[in-house]
Amino acid sequence: MKIKLSPFSIIFAIYKSKEIVLRYFLEFAYNGTHYHGWQIQPNAKTVQETLTTALSLLLKNPIELVGAGRTDAGVHAKKMFAHFDYIETFETEELLKKLNSFLPKDIAVHNIHPVATDAHARFDALTRTYEYHITLEKDVFSDETRWYQHRPLNLDLMNEACKILFEYEDFECFSKTNSDVFTFNCTIFNAVWEQKESHVVFTITANRFLRNMVRAIVGTMVNIGMQKTSLSEFRTIIESKNRSKAGFSVPGKGLFLTQVTYPYI
Incomplete structure (x- = not known):
């Protein structure tokens, strides 16, 4: 004998079987x-x-x-x-x-x-902030979290380079080669170098970052701080969209993700 279920019974059974x-x-x-x-x-x-x-x-x-x-x-x-x-x-x-x-x-x-069930940790992020730490004196207690650079750096020149970043959106020159991305465009909201006792800190905030982007920017700006690269050459590097024209990639150990902002947290 077959039992005939009403439409309401079928809907109720489906609802009960679903996990929230x-x-x-x-x-x-x-x-x-x-x-x-x-x-x-x-x-x-x-x-x-x-x-x-x-x-x-x-x-x-x-x-x-x-x-x-x-x-x-x-x-x-x-x-x-x-x-x-x-x-x-x-x-x-x-x-x-x-x-x-x-x-x-x-x-x-x-x-x-x-x-909310449709919230997304990656796609809903409004901004991300990174810091890069460079120690100017050899410090055995911070070796894992700072990169040691013994040569003096001209922070005034490096901060002038930061201002140049705000004029551009395409940062392919700082992206890891063969990166599988739909665009190289990023909006940079803040970029600054600061002296903190025996070390310097680079802080940068943007809506998104390309792979290896911060470390490549830092390496290029260190060359500016050592006066190996001029500010006009920095513009040329960005406009070239060529990673080989930019500076070296600094070690990962000095880099920190310090903030991610969302509209609901």
């Missing part, structure tokens, strides 16, 4: 010294894999993390975001404690934000 998926933003920091960057890759220790493994074990479900961007090997993050989906609610403070107890000492989770 919730989305969360993870806010965290890491020292990237012992990692091959953020993004999961074969035969390499990465931040994404370490965090994903920890979350999956503690939540007892496979978790997929989508980051706000990717950092290269040795690069650090003071404030990074990634989103993940989960089918249940949980006690945020309790999970934070468990995560920070479970994770290695060079990764710390600061917050977990419930967000």
Whole structure:
């Protein structure tokens, strides 16, 4: 005997069978010294894999993390975001404690934000800010987080170069070659060099960054600070759209992602 279900019964059964998926933003920091960057890759220790493994074990479900961007090997993050989906609610403070107890000492989770199900850690980011730290004196206590440059740098010239950046949008000359991107255009909102006791810090904020862009800009500006490259040559480099014309790429260890902004956090 066949049982005939009403349209309402069928709709109700489908509704009951569906799992409600919730989305969360993870806010965290890491020292990237012992990692091959953020993004999961074969035969390499990465931040994404370490965090994903920890979350999956503690939540007892496979978790997929989508980051706000990717950092290269040795690069650090003071404030990074990634989103993940989960089918249940949980006690945020309790999970934070468990995560920070479970994770290695060079990764710390600061917050977990419930967000709308269509929120996206990468595509919804309004701005990203990086800092690059250069020490002018050999310092055995900051070797992992600053690049040692013993030659004096003319910060006035380097800050003049910063002003030139605001005049352009296409920064292909600072992008890693063969990068698979739809555009090389970026809007830079802030760029400045500052002296801080025995080291200098470059801070740059933009709506997006190309792969290796900050490290290539810093390397080119260091050449300006050592008066190996002129300000007029800096313009020519940008307009050339040719990576080989720009300066060297400074080591990743001095680079920090310090801020990512969103319209809802």
